[in-house]
Amino acid sequence: MVGIDLGSxxxxxxxxxxxxxxxxxxxQSEKGKSADDFIQNQLKELSVGSLVGIDAPLSLPEVYSKEALDLTEEPDFHYRECDKKVKAMSPMFLGGLTARAMKLAHHLQQKGLKIFEVYPKMVFQNSIQNREGYKKKWNRILAEEWLCELEAKHGFKLQSGLENWHQFDAVLALTATLRIYRGEAEKVGDENEGVIYF
Incomplete structure (x- = not known):
């Protein structure tokens, strides 16, 4: 099982x-090297049926599908229903990242992996009591305190310390994926357009 915080x-x-x-x-990927190649290499040993949660949009608003051509109402060209419900950024604003995430999900699904769009921010909001300081200047002590809460609540243990918010978000993405596996995850959105799990 894997959680991915997809960056540039x-x-x-x-x-x-x-x-x-x-x-x-x-x-974590190295600066100057392809993040997509890094992910593919890291996940090549995963067994068929393994769950992967990706913190990035894995679909576009419904208006961009063939079925949406017949819509009678004014469609939303920027946000999916799931984005609106959790106040996430528009997949259109994230452009290249969204396209990369969709391509990555496609390739991983072809290898028999089960791919889910997850939202670490919502996992954080639902799991941590004192949330002041999240995603501000990196604070290892604060992140380690929050990590202890996650470990106690979800039954896992990190092998080494965290170095940045990207790594912390990867743990949150993994937490969402673990919640999916256990049947505990919340989800928002429309199955035909896109669903976010947390």
């Missing part, structure tokens, strides 16, 4: 949290 292609900000038994291993 060459920025070195893509992080993975891989669950092995009850231990979580963190891996």
């Amino acid at each position: 292609q060459l920025a070195g900000t893509t992080a993975l949290a891989v669950l092995d038994g009850d231990e979580v291993v963190i891996r």
Whole structure:
């Protein structure tokens, strides 16, 4: 089982949290190297049926589908229903990241993996009591405190410390994926347009 915080292609900000038994291993892409190649290489050993949660849009608003051509109401060209419900960024605003995420999901599904769009921010809001400081300047002590809450609540243990918010978000993405596996995840959206799990 894997949680992915998908970052810019060459920025070195893509992080993975891989669950092995009850231990979580963190891996992060290198600056200047392809994040997509990094993910493909890291996941090539996963067994068929493994769950992967990706923190990035995996679909576009319904208006861009062939079925939407007959809509009588004014469609939303920017947001999916799931984006509106959790106040997420528009897949259209994220453009290249959305296209990369959709392509990645397609390739991983062809390998027999089960892919889900997850939203770490909602996992965080639903799991952590004192949330002040999230995604501000990196604060290892605060992140480690929050990590202890997640570990106690969800029954996993991180092998090593966290180095940045990307790695923390990968753990949150993994937490959402674990909740999907256990049948505990909340979801919003329309199955025909896109669903976000947390």
